[in-house]
Amino acid sequence: MRTIGLMSGTSLDGVDGVLVDFSQDALSVLAFASCDIPTPLRAELLALNSSADNELHRAALAANALVGLYGTVVQQLLKASGVAPTSIAAIGVHGQTVRHRPGEFDGVGYTLQLNNPALLAERSGIAVVADFRSRDVAAGGQGAPLVPAFHSLFLNSERQRMAVLNIGGISNITLLAPQQAQQSVQGFDCGPGNALLDYWCQKHTGAAFDNGGEWGRMGTVNADLLAHWLKDPFFHQQAPKSTGRDLFNPSWLEASLAHFPTVSPADVQASLTALTAATCADALNQALPGCHRLLVCGGGAFNSLLMEMLQSRLAGCTVASTQSAGLPPLQVEACAFAWLAVQALQGRAGNLPAVTGARGPRVLGAIYPA
Numbered sequence: 298m299r300t301i302g303l304m305s306g307t308s309l310d311g312v313d314g315v316l317v318d319f320s321q322d323a324l325s326v327l328a329f330a331s332c333d334i335p336t337p338l339r340a341e342l343l344a345l346n347s348s349a350d351n352e353l354h355r356a357a358l359a360a361n362a363l364v365g366l367y368g369t370v371v372q373q374l375l376k377a378s379g380v381a382p383t384s385i386a387a388i389g390v391h392g393q394t395v396r397h398r399p400g401e402f403d404g405v406g407y408t409l410q411l412n413n414p415a416l417l418a419e420r421s422g423i424a425v426v427a428d429f430r431s432r433d434v435a436a437g438g439q440g441a442p443l444v445p446a447f448h449s450l451f452l453n454s455e456r457q458r459m460a461v462l463n464i465g466g467i468s469n470i471t472l473l474a475p476q477q478a479q480q481s482v483q484g485f486d487c488g489p490g491n492a493l494l495d496y497w498c499q500k501h502t503g504a505a506f507d508n509g510g511e512w513g514r515m516g517t518v519n520a521d522l523l524a525h526w527l528k529d530p531f532f533h534q535q536a537p538k539s540t541g542r543d544l545f546n547p548s549w550l551e552a553s554l555a556h557f558p559t560v561s562p563a564d565v566q567a568s569l570t571a572l573t574a575a576t577c578a579d580a581l582n583q584a585l586p587g588c589h590r591l592l593v594c595g596g597g598a599f600n601s602l603l604m605e606m607l608q609s610r611l612a613g614c615t616v617a618s619t620q621s622a623g624l625p626p627l628q629v630e631a632c633a634f635a636w637l638a639v640q641a642l643q644g645r646a647g648n649l650p651a652v653t654g655a656r657g658p659r660v661l662g663a664i665y666p667a
């Protein structure tokens with residue numbers, strides 16, 4: 298079944314898209330394309346992450362603008378692969394998270410991804426599946442992470458004791474033990490991935506991200522600052538758990554730095570890199586001791602300093618990019634949403650209740666016919 302997956306995550310860097318052919322339990326990526334989010338739209342999406350003036354109207358317009366980018370990526374995928382739109386079963390599109398508050402408000406929270414799936418279906422002539430997270434939240438779950446089922450099916454062909462770590466704006470981990478049934482796969486959000494790293498780097502160097510971790514490498518990790526951050530209750534919560542910019546945002550960072558006024562910007566960057574590494578490595582060491590292999594995907598896999606810090610905290614575990622398992626780091630999440638679209642079309646569950654905490658397996662997403 299040929300399907301497109303589109304992912305635009307909390308880093309707000311861009312839209313990643315894949316055109317995938319699923320057959321039995323194998324996948325083959327026929328095309329990959331990506332498109333940067335233009336700076337004004339990025340600024341608007343960031344602003345819409347907190348309460349803002351006239352936000353309903355602005356959110357609707359931002360969603361339409363996003364669909365413009367989604368359409369561009371879809372056209373690039375069709376052109377690169379030579380596949381006709383009529384032979385694509387669906388586009389699975391995540392949308393842009395602007396609020397993630399599951400389990401709040403008397404136990405029924407919400408999660409909100411800006412999107413206009415009707416417009417994407419209208420323009421592309423392809424069926425669209427969207428809003429994957431809400432049904433899981435309605436069933437009492439976190440609505441996240443939704444990728445562990447995909448990780449377990451497509452990144453653990455040898456059925457090893459291993460883990461997959463996605464380092465996007467937020468980081469999330471999937472824990473896989475040998476011969477494990479899908480129902481007992483574990484997974485949860487670990488904390489900030491690149492979101493705070495990007496914010497700090499942009500503020501002090503003007504660059505959108507710390508390429509290769511080179512700026513952070515010039516600094517030194519401040520142990521007291523790191524220890525202060527690690528006290529945040531989120532890191533000590535038991536799974537199921539998920540988070541987002543609602544918690545790990547510039548205010549969170551700036552409030553903590555007020556207690557450490559003399560730490561240099563480069564040292565803060567080094568310490569933030571260590572925070573991502575420490576929270577991910579601690580999660581793995583606690584939840585899957587003796588894990589021999591960690592595959593890393595998401596843009597964080599390109600931050601060599603972060604990869605080295607992860608490796609140094611995981612004795613006996615080989616840390617490598619998912620490229621080593623045949624799937625490039627920026628394609629994994631997009632492939633996962635293509636797979637989730639297939640699940641929805643076939644009326645099969647996409648969530649793993651053991652991961653999200655939902656009351657049971659649920660078919661995720663709403664289908665907008667071609």
Ligand SMILES: Nc1ncnc2c1ncn2[C@@H]1O[C@H](COP(=O)(O)OP(=O)(O)OP(=O)(O)O)[C@@H](O)[C@H]1O
Binds near residue numbers: 310597
């Ligand atoms: N060469 C690089 N060096 C360092 N960091 C990089 C590099 N390339 C990408 N990144 C980081 O990866 C981020 C983008 O990662 P990605 O697209 O996986 O995140 P995302 O959009 O939040 O996705 P998701 O929510 O699906 O996990 C960038 O914002 C940047 O911080």
Ligand SMILES: [Mg+2]
Binds near residue numbers: 305
């Ligand atoms: Mg991205």
